[in-house]
Amino acid sequence: MSNDLDDEAATWVQACAGDGAAFASLFRYHQARVYRRALSLVSNAHDAQDVTAAAFFELWRKRRSVRLVDGTVMPWLLVATVNIARNHRRAAVRYRRVISSLPREETVNAESIAVANVETELLGVRLTEALGRVAAADAALLVLTVLEELSVSDAAAALGLKPGAARMRLHRARLRLQADLSDDHRRNILPIPEGEHA
Template sequence: MGIDAGEEAATWQRALSGSGAAYASLFREHEGRVYRRALSIVRDVHGAEDVTSATFFELWRKRRAVRVVDGSVLPWLLVTTVNLARNHRRGSLRYRALIATLPREESPDAESIALSNVETMLLGVRLSDALARVNRSDVALLVLTAVDGLSISDAAAAIGIKPGTARMRLSRARERLQASLTNEQHRFSQAAAKGENA
């Protein structure tokens, strides 16, 4: 049950004079028709909502130039809706075409991910085993300098030894750790080779 042309013309005049209530009344009156027209062109609910909003924004922005037909702004709204909906649809098609041309990065397959996870886990086990064979205070030196980023002097002070002693012990601990990891890697490679030949 809409407002008649005489009422709408008066409502439009009040809207032109700055009445928000009058403008809201016109919105409520014509929003459904504008939305349906937009939806028939863009064929997307969200797109139709955007076009409807843009249409009523244009009604307000261009209010001084709006042509009223038989006392109603509906014809102007529908023409504007068609133009905005067609622009929206063209823009969406261009966007989709652009997206389709972009190179797609291949996602790693499940086997590669699983293999990487296993390798990381095995490295963690080997590192833990190697660290178990190093003196506890030397492990602390390694962790404080390599993981926590402390200087050798600060790590030495934290453990309670002289910086020169810490340098020497850290150097030996690194060598032992490297040798232990190398031996573990060699044993792992031999075991893997035997498994492949079995």
Template structure:
């Protein structure tokens, strides 16, 4: 092993948290590690990711990694090979899963888009309606209907007794449904869930 390739001193500094020494190791070996990854995966982005993961693992395990013939390159090549193979297996599983999913026709896709838009509009209307309520009432509605807390559990969180919270919640629910007008059906079920004591 030539002195030029001997990384003992650099690795010693890197193991004691020298970012500068670790950067030097990265500069020395980045291309070799990337080439190994690129030979094992389909996309260059995956090779970039595998390279980054290998160097991250080297840094994370720096206290236990041992040089081979005075260099960390063999360790990095094994690490990037394992990472790239795992990525490839994951990619194959993902493609198989996508292929196995039932295909929806254009009508279903259109219906899904319309439902998504309606849900978004309803969310905007709900946020607007909640914004005009008393903050304690809005918090009660959120804690009971969205977070699933009982009235008894939500009441002390907003500084109320359970009985007062039930009364305020009932009134707030009515005000909210009035503000939502003709289209409260999506929200009514969620709000009634907050009835639990």
């Protein structure tokens, strides 16, 4: 396309009539200048590309109401670029404020996460094994009261026990479980005496 403004005005009329090739010609002709203006208004090249694309999108979207100045769409594009860049900057500031207001968590390294996961897994295995060593009714009492948070009376009714008997069994089961878990822990941390092998 030449620099002749009459040509641009004619091309604009074609673009307004829905001619995509005419609009593409206008884009190619004005894109570099719009991009330079956008780059002067925003913080980086990527944002400038976004603003440029948005300006041309608005030109196409509002093509029925765009008025040429001296036979060119450039003034309209520059005004659109300024407005879009300002909105873009305001949105970026709001986004940064929201991000900076979010609570920060301490960064946990992968090793400590892995260790915590292994310890949790081992505790679950030890607990399952310890529950396997108590009577079935006592294990059920522990699960219903501790994990499912039922009252002792409700757990007793579910197992067909009197509440007093359920309390006594639960107390003994807790003591047994605590002893088993403590023995397991000691076995894991105490060295094996000489002459003893696993």
